[in-house]
Amino acid sequence: MALFRNQPPIKQNTYLKNIENIAKLSGLFSSESAAPFLVSRATENIFEESLGAKNLGRDDTAIDAILDNVGIGIKTFLHGKGHTLQKVAEFNRDSTKYRNLSKEEMILIISKLRNERLQFAIDNYNVADLIYHCITRKPDGTINFYEAPMNFINTDKISNIKLKQNSISFQDDLNEYSFNLTKSTLYKRFPFRNNDYLVASISVKMFKNPFSVLNSMLSQYTYSSETESNTTSTEPEYIVLPLYSYSKSAGKFIAERSGLNQWNANGRKRDPNEIYIPVSRKIHDKFPDFFPNRDTPFSLHLPNGDKLKAKISQSGDKALMSNPNKALGGWLLRDILHLPEEKLLTYSKLSDLGIDAVKIEKNAETDYSIDFCEAGTYDHFANEYNL
Known part of the structure; x- marks a missing residue:
């Protein structure tokens, strides 16, 4: 599906412009990488604000936002060679369920736990589909936007299970995965070598001195205590x-x-x-x-x-x-x-x-x-x- 491309052009342009603007300030957060830097929480907020999505704003579910009855996992990472492994789930509290088992038994349990969490997201939020919205960043300033399916792991088609030091790699009929034994973390390979999943692309020129730019912009505004509530409540929201x-x-x-x-x-x-x-x-x-x-x-x-x-x-x-x-x-x-x-x-x-x-x-x-x-x-x- 092309969820992003189905949005009104004005919303698409607003979203891309907001991502570009925050990426221009990459030097505020990272001075070592030539590629633009994006804070994951910021991209989730921009996605919500620009496209009118519901921002779940939480870490305990497989999805970060809901738009047009679709659950969306928003991820941002370096593009690399276009087929990198990225974290999709953690199972730290479930280690007793698979500890000391064979690699085959372990991967089956991890796969079932992953599928249960995906089904939980569908049931809890009553969404019709699950997808990833991936933002990849390149050293030349290019930021690509991809939409890829968030598939259940086909437990009947798991194959090629290999133990590699502290991880177990495996695949089903759709995707490649790796489970890190030390971190109890599941990784999925995102195949973005070609343009099959590409929905948008922008080029960003980052500010050499983002602090100066930010100070200049903020100097135009005057803080007023009248904008804040004069009452302090101890009652939580x-x-x-x-x-x-x-x-x-x-x-x-x-x-x-x-x-x-x-x-x-x-x-x-x-x-x-x-x-x-x-x-x-x-x-x-x-x-x-x-x-x-x-x-x-x-x-x-x-x-x-x-x-x-x-x-x-x-x-x-x-x-x-x-x-x-x-x-x-x-x-x-x-x-x-x-x-x-x-x-x-x-x-x-x-x-x-x-x-x-x-x-x-x-x-x-x-x-x-x-x-x-x-x-x-x-x-x-x-x-x-x-x-």
Whole structure:
């Protein structure tokens, strides 16, 4: 497909011009390379701003943006000889799943984990296709833009598995890969020797003294404190909720009769989709005004664009639930995790996808959004806020 070329010409030109302008300032970030330098986060923001894409702005999913119902992985790297290996996934937290196995067994597990994460991106964001938008840079100042398919690994066609010191190379019927054993990182070869995937190209002349240029531009503007809010709020725009429980003896685990397995609780017969996301007392104490009062309804926007009715409920305000209650479980357990009904959710299942928490973003007083977070995100959030 040619997603970029299908965009209005004015948006295409704006995008290319913005990339060119930021590349002219390459000397701000790197003075050693003759090729233009681009910060990956900057290219994602430019892609969003120029083309009107949804910027996911996160590191725990296979895609960085969504445009025209297509999930897009945005990558920037040196062009080299046009067939370089580039990182596409990390599996540091999954090493116990494949450690000490044969190279064939190891590659099969890595391939399945990769495919599960791609399927997660499709399900979570309800996109019809996945592609890479690659920006390659050459020493002569040329920047090329390519669109390539983001393929699932065909596990039935894996071949040519070779152990090479600290990596294992392999291929399927479409692509070549390499798995770095030390870094637990999967690399894919991008075949950009010819123009098969080329969608645009620009030539950049970098500023010899970008600091002088930047100072000259900024000197035209006067900072005014009136543009900033005079009030300082301690209330965060979002919080992170773990999807797991924790104990010193068991580590991270999902309780069998509460939380995401509430359907399995003792007592009355429950719907197999009945769940809640635990909200600890520490969260309420630290951020007392983040959620509405108990049983006050609010909107909860899902990553796929759907919206649920939700509320904080149960004794101690310990539960984030939907109304009807089965709606949240139908989305999380069935649509996203593809868990069969009446099968217990385990932490291992979340680990396979590289997630174990959700981010709840506050848009307005009774309007919130939810999305999944990379495994370990809650640990960082808890440390930041001393939870």
